[in-house]
Amino acid sequence: MAKQPIAVIGGGLGGLWATLRIVEDGFPVNLFSLFPVKRSHSCCAQGGINAVLDIKGQDDSVWQHIVDTIKGGDYLADQPPIKSLCEGAPGLIRTFDRMGVTFSRTPEGIMDQRLFGGVKNRRTCFAGATTGQQLLYAVDEQVRAHEAKGMVTKYEFWDFLSLVLDDEGDCRGLTAMDLNSMEVRAFPAGAVVLATGGLALTYGRSTMSSNSTGAPASQVYQQGAKFANGEFIQFHPTGIPGHDKNRLMSEACRGEGGRIWVPKKAGDTRDPLEIPEKERFYFLEEWYPAYGNTVPRDVASREVCRVVRHMGLGIGGKDLVYLDLTHLPRDFLETRLGGILEMYRTFVGEDPCERPMAIFPATHYSMGGLWVDFEKDERTGAMASVSPKNHATSIPGLYACGECDFAYHGANRLGANSLLSASFSGRVAGDAAVAYVKNFAKGGQELSESDYESERKRQDGINRTIIASDGNENTFALHHETGDLMRELVFVERSNDGLDRSLDELAKLKERSRNISLDDKGSWANQSLAWARQVQDMIVLAEVIAKCARQRDECRGSHYKAEFELKIPEGKFEGDPEYDEYKAQWKTNNDKWLKHTIVTHSEDGPQIEYKPVDTSILAPEKPRDYR
Amino acid sequence: MAKEIHVRIKRQAGPDAKSYWEEFKMPYESGHNCVSVLMYLREHPVNAKGEKVEPVVWESNCMEEVCGACAMIVNGTPRQACAALIDELQQPIVLEPLTKFPIVRDLQVDRQAMFDALLAVKAWVPIDGTQDIHRHAPLISPKEQDIRYLFSRCMSCGCCLEVCPQYRKDARFIGPAALGQVRLHNSHPTGGFFKEDRLHVLMEPGGIADCGNAQNCVKICPKDIPLTSAIGELGRQTTIQWLRDLFVK
Numbered sequence: 001m002a003k004q005p006i007a008v009i010g011g012g013l014g015g016l017w018a019t020l021r022i023v024e025d026g027f028p029v030n031l032f033s034l035f036p037v038k039r040s041h042s043c044c045a046q047g048g049i050n051a052v053l054d055i056k057g058q059d060d061s062v063w064q065h066i067v068d069t070i071k072g073g074d075y076l077a078d079q080p081p082i083k084s085l086c087e088g089a090p091g092l093i094r095t096f097d098r099m100g101v102t103f104s105r106t107p108e109g110i111m112d113q114r115l116f117g118g119v120k121n122r123r124t125c126f127a128g129a130t131t132g133q134q135l136l137y138a139v140d141e142q143v144r145a146h147e148a149k150g151m152v153t154k155y156e157f158w159d160f161l162s163l164v165l166d167d168e169g170d171c172r173g174l175t176a177m178d179l180n181s182m183e184v185r186a187f188p189a190g191a192v193v194l195a196t197g198g199l200a201l202t203y204g205r206s207t208m209s210s211n212s213t214g215a216p217a218s219q220v221y222q223q224g225a226k227f228a229n230g231e232f233i234q235f236h237p238t239g240i241p242g243h244d245k246n247r248l249m250s251e252a253c254r255g256e257g258g259r260i261w262v263p264k265k266a267g268d269t270r271d272p273l274e275i276p277e278k279e280r281f282y283f284l285e286e287w288y289p290a291y292g293n294t295v296p297r298d299v300a301s302r303e304v305c306r307v308v309r310h311m312g313l314g315i316g317g318k319d320l321v322y323l324d325l326t327h328l329p330r331d332f333l334e335t336r337l338g339g340i341l342e343m344y345r346t347f348v349g350e351d352p353c354e355r356p357m358a359i360f361p362a363t364h365y366s367m368g369g370l371w372v373d374f375e376k377d378e379r380t381g382a383m384a385s386v387s388p389k390n391h392a393t394s395i396p397g398l399y400a401c402g403e404c405d406f407a408y409h410g411a412n413r414l415g416a417n418s419l420l421s422a423s424f425s426g427r428v429a430g431d432a433a434v435a436y437v438k439n440f441a442k443g444g445q446e447l448s449e450s451d452y453e454s455e456r457k458r459q460d461g462i463n464r465t466i467i468a469s470d471g472n473e474n475t476f477a478l479h480h481e482t483g484d485l486m487r488e489l490v491f492v493e494r495s496n497d498g499l500d501r502s503l504d505e506l507a508k509l510k511e512r513s514r515n516i517s518l519d520d521k522g523s524w525a526n527q528s529l530a531w532a533r534q535v536q537d538m539i540v541l542a543e544v545i546a547k548c549a550r551q552r553d554e555c556r557g558s559h560y561k562a563e564f565e566l567k568i569p570e571g572k573f574e575g576d577p578e579y580d581e582y583k584a585q586w587k588t589n590n591d592k593w594l595k596h597t598i599v600t601h602s603e604d605g606p607q608i609e610y611k612p613v614d615t616s617i618l619a620p621e622k623p624r625d626y627r
Numbered sequence: 628m629a630k631e632i633h634v635r636i637k638r639q640a641g642p643d644a645k646s647y648w649e650e651f652k653m654p655y656e657s658g659h660n661c662v663s664v665l666m667y668l669r670e671h672p673v674n675a676k677g678e679k680v681e682p683v684v685w686e687s688n689c690m691e692e693v694c695g696a697c698a699m700i701v702n703g704t705p706r707q708a709c710a711a712l713i714d715e716l717q718q719p720i721v722l723e724p725l726t727k728f729p730i731v732r733d734l735q736v737d738r739q740a741m742f743d744a745l746l747a748v749k750a751w752v753p754i755d756g757t758q759d760i761h762r763h764a765p766l767i768s769p770k771e772q773d774i775r776y777l778f779s780r781c782m783s784c785g786c787c788l789e790v791c792p793q794y795r796k797d798a799r800f801i802g803p804a805a806l807g808q809v810r811l812h813n814s815h816p817t818g819g820f821f822k823e824d825r826l827h828v829l830m831e832p833g834g835i836a837d838c839g840n841a842q843n844c845v846k847i848c849p850k851d852i853p854l855t856s857a858i859g860e861l862g863r864q865t866t867i868q869w870l871r872d873l874f875v876k
Contacts (some may be wrong), residue, residue, distance in 0.1 A: 021758050035686065036742060038783055039694040091759030099766045100752035102772060102779040109766030128776055133693050137779060139750035180731055209688040244663035244709070245690045290837045339780075343691055344711050347660070349735065427757070476670035476682075520681040522735070524641045525732035527684050532803055581669045 004446065005030045005153070007174055007189035009160045011037025013132075013419060014402025015195030016139035017426025018433065023151040023194075030187060031143070032155045032176055034211050038140045041197050041209040042422060045187040046104050046250035046340050047116060047125035049096075049419040051089035054392055055106070060121040062086050067415060068119050069625050070618050073298055073367070073410020074557040079617035081374050081390075083382040084246065085424050092423055093125055099138040102127045114336070115255045115294065116415040125415040129250060129339030132419055139423075142422035150221060159530050160216045162457045163192060163223050163398060166453055171397035173449050175459045180525050184460045186452035190437040191397045191427050194220060198207055198366050198403040202542045203490075204483015205362035207236055209246040217370055217404045218537035221544070226394040227599040227606075228406040229368035230541075231548035231559045232411055235492045238323050239362025240348060246362035247347055249323060250340050251415040254293045254404060259324045260304070261356075262313040272315075272322055272356045283307050291626045297431025298412045298558045299626060301361040305492045308360070315358055322356040322363050329432070361492055365418060367409040369547070370400040371598060373405070381617055384430070388436035391429035391520045401429035406596075410613075411557020456561055466532050467539075471515030475532040478513055482535070486508070490546050494561050499550040503601065506543045508604075513539050544599050547606045554593040568625060594620060631655050632664055633675075633719040636683055640731045646730075650675035650684075650719065661708035661722060662687045662697055665734075678729075678867065685734035692849060695782030698789075699724055699734050701855045705789040707849055721760070725789050729797065744805035748825050752818035765816035778811035779852045787844035787854060799833030803844035803854040806835065812856035813864065826868040835861050 006022050007301060008015045011033040019029045054060040054365065066084040070079060092112070097103060103111040104126050110481035117125040127134035139157040157179045164173040164186055173188040185281035200206035212609025221227045237260075238253065239246040254260070261280045268275065281304060282448045285292040296302075304321050325333055328352045342353045357416060371394060383390055391399050391407070402422040409417065446452075489502035513536045554563045566585050569578040595610040632653045639646040651668050652675045659667075662685075669682035669744035687697035690709045697708040702716055713720065755852040767775070787803040788794045794802045809825045812818040829835040837857050845855040 017757075024756055035696060035785070036738070038742070039688050039696045041689065041694075043693050043782075044689050046693055054816050091761070092762065094759055094763050095754070096764075098687060098752070098754050098760070098817070100764065100812065100818050102776045104773045105769045107768060107769060109768050109772075110763070127779075132782060133782070135781055141745075142754070142757070144746055145751045145753070146748075148749075209694065210690060211688050242663070244666055247691055288631060346692060347712070349712060349714070474670060476666075480670065519679065522681065525684050525735065528682055530666055534727075546795075
């Protein structure tokens with residue numbers, strides 16, 4: 001009997017890695033994507049991918065990568081998967097190299113490595129300034145090789161709508177919509193791997209691609225999958241504000257020596273080039289002498305907001321600070337950062353080698369996502385190398401990998417760890433889905449035709465309702481409003497008052513999103529219809545994010561509430577009584593808050609509970625200290 | 628400075644529908660590009676005559692000129708719409724879909740042929756599975772690496788095909804984009820294991836001999852990929868392959 005296909009939703013790094021693993025194990029894959037998979041958002045990652053190769057004589061070690069990742073995430077990620085991630089990284093890089101990725105090379109022809117934020121060693125492999133694009137293309141090509149053999153069937157320009165669940169709540173397939181014919185179809189599947197990326201479009205403008213809505217994750221959450229750590233959203237410190245999106249300047253700018261500053265005098269209107277060195281405030285270098293401009297992203301974002309919103313030192317009184325490369329030689333910059341400099345010139349129309357760039361934090365990455373399990377290998381303390389539990393969501397038969405899951409990054413992601421986690425988790429989820437199908441009692445059997453048909457009809461009905469809806473709301477405007485709200489009240493700095501307000505407003509937006517009227521009611525390539533569904537799903541996720549944030553009364557990683565901040569006493573270190581008292585407070589706070597936020601959908605909104613974090617590898621004994 | 632942004636868009640309701648022009652005007656703001664303008668217009672879908680119309684359909688994703696989705700013809704030139712800044716364009720700004728591909732709707736076209744071509748030329752490096760074999764790829768000099776990197780940035784946007792006189796709906800020419808990928812993969816130490824297969828595809832009708840040497844592709848490529856030097860190189864490679872096929876059996 002022919003093997004039942006496994007469905008992979010999303011064709012970025014995670015989805016394509018999962019696809020490769022599944023077909024290598026002999027199972028056919030139905031691969032669904034909103035667009036040709038080669039155009040997935042993974043292509044936007046510029047900087048690089050972390051793996052300990054230790055080629056720079058710095059005694060770098062996998063252990064140090066593990067420690068950096070755990071501490072970078074403020075201890076909020078389960079540690080066995082992190083151990084597997086870091087241990088698996090060099091092998092993953094070797095495979096990428098074999099696939100022909102155009103990694104930048106040293107003079108002797110081996111892969112080069114560079115420095116990235118939150119890390120003291122040169123551990124980041126890169127391919128010019130388009131590492132994500134290069135890695136994505138490599139797996140895209142490998143998947144095409146399997147497509148040629150008939151093992152992969154692509155459904156490009158198809159939108160995932162829902163899971164098909166059986167009476168016991170097990171995932172048995174999915175429904176999806178052809179974005180041209182708008183036909184809704186049900187697809188049986190032995191298992192479903194969701195690799196649908198981030199949700200930053202819930203913030204309106206972000207650094208993400210215009211399809212990174214998080215709608216599929218929202219959809220399965222509404223069908224019962226648990227969501228976790230929604231409050232942890234990374235704001236990239238160096239975004240370039242724009243009408244359509246906030247483009248980002250890679251962290252590599254800081255890694256290669258870029259300096260962040262503001263004029264010392266508030267409201268200084270002089271051209272930046274005319275402001276002498278001594279009248280510039282290099283606040284990161286001053287406040288964090290050890291790391292300087294390469295402090296982790298959350299610290300950088302917060303300090304930029306502090307300098308701008310509390311000290312009033314933003315350029316020309318606006319939400320902007322300088323990111324300056326002009327002291328570095330042009331040749332060096334072109335070699336190391338060529339692609340991203342080209343991007344700045346293209347979209348801003350100025351040369352960053354000549355003039356400092358104006359930047360501000362932008363919504364960038366969701367550490368939170370669908371809750372996924374793992375099986376711990378007691379012998380190694382890491383995640384078991386293959387297990388149907390790995391990357392399994394709370395719905396049996398549904399797997400999640402890449403940015404749409406919550407693993408690895410805890411409360412904050414380190415730079416160049418996302419390409420790594422996307423690829424690695426795709427590999428693990430692909431293996432897990434196969435293990436599940438092989439061991440699953442119902443494996444290979446489809447539900448009856450009518451079970452698929454009833455879910456198909458339900459989804460088709462939602463389309464009809466939206467098309468027929470004759471309300472007074474515009475779905476695109478609603479998205480705008482949701483984004484503005486999130487960027488105002490659920491941003492870098494949060495307060496309980498503000499979050500309460502955001503929840504009230506989101507409830508209204510949710511109501512209004514059901515009272516829309518589409519300007520396109522047609523049945524061919526109707527982008528408004530697909531968008532209207534996604535907006536409804538985004539508002540549900542926005543509510544999850546705001547509710548999680550409201551409940552967590554502490555500061556951890558990217559989640560910051562000033563009223564609960566534990567400040568490191570200035571100038572005090574281990575052994576000073578003030579520092580020891582701070583450390584004791586920090587431990588007490590961990591006892592209370594070092595736990596995953598787990599969210600379950602209900603008709604009354606998100607229901608929240610907490611779950612302990614597996615800290616079996618590195619117990620939180622010492623606070624993060626980047627001074 | 629202009630007080631408004633004036634756009635003329637070539638529209639078509641579906642593959643078999645008749646095309647027509649529609650004009651739109653919106654308030655001027657600095658920093659707009661063609662996609663941000665389309666985003667504004669879908670939120671305010673009213674044409675210049677003040678009539679409410681169906682929002683314009685187009686394709687876009689990354690908005691950073693790396694995904695290749697939003698290629699269209701802007702003021703007569705095929706390019707990525709996200710990177711076409713309003714302040715640098717003459718108004719009215721004229722937007723048209725690429726003409727070498729079947730229209731889906733309005734500015735969206737079906738570029739599946741580009742991906743089919745990559746499949747036909749085996750544009751991948753053969754590997755024996757994704758498992759770690761505890762070895763890297765063979766060494767690659769920084770110089771060769773730099774050249775390969777130029778080609779590996781091809782995002783399948785289709786601009787080179789749009790301007791190629793030989794690439795037509797009624798002809799078989801595979802087009803410059805796929806040829807660039809053959810150059811890329813043939814030059815890789817292990818990717819070259821398929822070199823012969825790839826060259827044989829290029830020696831068939833629709834292959835490299837169909838290139839008319841117009842050199843438009845290299846001029847239009849948004850990533851400055853040296854497509855014509857790839858084609859030159861492949862011309863030599865196919866000649867050698869032809870001789871080898873003749874004498875080495």
